[in-house]
Each structure stands twice: as structure tokens, then as C-alpha cells.
Amino acid sequence: HSFVPSGIFFQVNENIDGFGVTMVILYFFVCVLGLAGNSLVVITMLKLDKMSSSTTVYIFNLALADGLFMVGLPFIASQNFMNQWMFGDVVCKVVMVLDGINQFTSVFCLTVMSIDRYMALADPLRFTRWRTPRCAKIISAFLWLFSLLTILPMALHFSADYGLCIPDIDSDTWWLGVLSYTFIMGFALPFTVMTATYTAMLLTIRSQRIKTPTPVQQKKSQQMEQQVTKMVVAVVVVFGLCWIPFYTFNFCSLYQSNLGLTFSRAFEFVVLLSYSWSCANPILYACLSHTFKKHFYTLLCPAAKSSPSMQCDTEQHEINDTTAWQVTILA
Numbered sequence: 001h002s003f004v005p006s007g008i009f010f011q012v013n014e015n016i017d018g019f020g021v022t023m024v025i026l027y028f029f030v031c032v033l034g035l036a037g038n039s040l041v042v043i044t045m046l047k048l049d050k051m052s053s054s055t056t057v058y059i060f061n062l063a064l065a066d067g068l069f070m071v072g073l074p075f076i077a078s079q080n081f082m083n084q085w086m087f088g089d090v091v092c093k094v095v096m097v098l099d100g101i102n103q104f105t106s107v108f109c110l111t112v113m114s115i116d117r118y119m120a121l122a123d124p125l126r127f128t129r130w131r132t133p134r135c136a137k138i139i140s141a142f143l144w145l146f147s148l149l150t151i152l153p154m155a156l157h158f159s160a161d162y163g164l165c166i167p168d169i170d171s172d173t174w175w176l177g178v179l180s181y182t183f184i185m186g187f188a189l190p191f192t193v194m195t196a197t198y199t200a201m202l203l204t205i206r207s208q209r210i211k212t213p214t215p216v217q218q219k220k221s222q223q224m225e226q227q228v229t230k231m232v233v234a235v236v237v238v239f240g241l242c243w244i245p246f247y248t249f250n251f252c253s254l255y256q257s258n259l260g261l262t263f264s265r266a267f268e269f270v271v272l273l274s275y276s277w278s279c280a281n282p283i284l285y286a287c288l289s290h291t292f293k294k295h296f297y298t299l300l301c302p303a304a305k306s307s308p309s310m311q312c313d314t315e316q317h318e319i320n321d322t323t324a325w326q327v328t329i330l331a
Helices: 018-049 054-069 073-082 088-122 133-155 172-211 215-253 261-288 290-304 323-328
Strands: none
Touching: 018 054, 018 073, 018 261, 018 290, 054 088, 054 133, 054 261, 073 261, 088 133, 088 172, 133 172, 172 215, 215 261
């Protein structure tokens, strides 16, 4: 009735109703928004920044994983809507493998970025050799490989032998082990690391503000602290809101012998909510990062040339020109 890695939920709908149609529309909306937003981030990193810092290398890989995470969504929406897997056993396994790799890589990149951000703020000179683009590319490649090794044994348990792309569950104990493993690796550990590093970052900023000698510098430091605080709260809260309901429903389903209609529909919604996480990052970039706003506008500016009311900003904005940028950038 549910599965890992991404938590696709299979409900049995005898008839196509308004809820089913609504969910298909929402799946389509999330898929398009996720592909468009993350594609924009990828193009921005390649065209405007050329991945010139460790931070933007991680952002590129995060956006790539989030974008690819959307590729499996139409297959899942089709199965949930039609109550049938129509794409064969090989496609089932491939979709599950790709789904798991991109989900875990996205979370791992976000976690590494929180550590990278803290190093940039706490002692940038000391950690310089760990924050080069080359080092970030090596770490990113390792994250992709680690995600593959993490998810491959579970993803290969999926088959379409019974008309649905579902896991072959050996026993309740095995399923509980799978859920616990993915919860720890895909949520609990990353969430703990992110919360710890972001808390340390805020404490470091506050201590630096207290040591600032002049009122003007203190005001600037306070503004930076407020900006970073908003970023920290946004990232942690959105990450938690998107994934906690999914894991909660998965564990609750272990104790449900017969899933009721309300529980089933709520379960399908929280699965969609977990996928919407991949749409959240570009939105957070655009809403909370001033530099990303300028980069997005610069990239989309040619489309607005015909409008006299919009002026193109030709100023160049280097992503890695200040430590503050590397600290406050969102992911």
C-alpha cells in the first residue's frame, strides 16, 4: 500500500472520481513547476556563474537531482489514477532506482551545503581547500554514488508482476526495517545535521555581531543575522513539513490492516507533498535570495525586452564575491 524510497502510494480506486482528477491535476502542476524551476536554476548556474564556487556546485547538483526527481512523477500519477502499471517490469525498476537516487542525492546535497555554509562563515581561510569547486565536484560525485548504493538493494525489490509497480514485501519485519532505514538515512540524520549546523551558524553570527566595534557595522551585522535566520527557518521548516507527514503515514500504515478511504486519500496527498519538496528550493531562492532574484531576472530579461516598462539590469553579479553571499544563499 505504500513504498520507499520516495513513498509512492498506491490506492485502489474502483471508479474515477473528483478526488482522483484533482490529484492528477496537482501531480501535473508539481511536475511542471519542479521541472521549470529547477531547470532555471541549472541554466543559471551554468550560464551566469559557471559553477565558480563550491556553493554553486552543490546548488547545481541539488537542482539537477530535484529536477530529475520530477521525471518519475507522471508514471506515479498514471498508476494512482488508473490503478494499473502499464509500462512493464523493466521501467518499474528503472523508475524506482532513479526516484531513489534523486531523492537521496537532493537531501544529501542539502546537508553538505549546510556544512559548507558554516565553514564559509566560521573560518573561511582554514577551510579554503575544502571549499574549492574541484573538491565540491568530487564530493558531489560521491553523493550520487552513495545514493545509488544506498537505494539500489531496495529499489530492485520492486516489480510489476501483479499489474502494479510495488515492492515484494517479505514480511512486516522486513518492511519496518526498510522504513526505518530510509527514515534515518533520508530524513533523521540529514535533518539533525542541518539543524545543528544552522544553529551553530546563527550563534557564530550573533557572537560576531556582539564583537563588532561600530554602530554602523553592528547594524549591518544585525541585518545579516536576520536574513540568515529567515533562511534557516525557511529551509528547516519546509524540509520538515514536506517529509514528516510522509514518514508518519508510512509508519502508521504498518498498523492498519485495512486502509480506510480517508486514510488512503490523505496518504496519497502526503506523497504528493513529499514530491513538492523538489519545487520548494527554486521558490526559496527567488523569494529569499536577493542575488538569485537578480540572476533569474538577468536570465529571463531577453523575454522582457519588448516591454518598455521593464529595464534590463546589465550589472554583473558574481556569486562568490563575498562571504555573506555564500552564507545566505538558499538551498
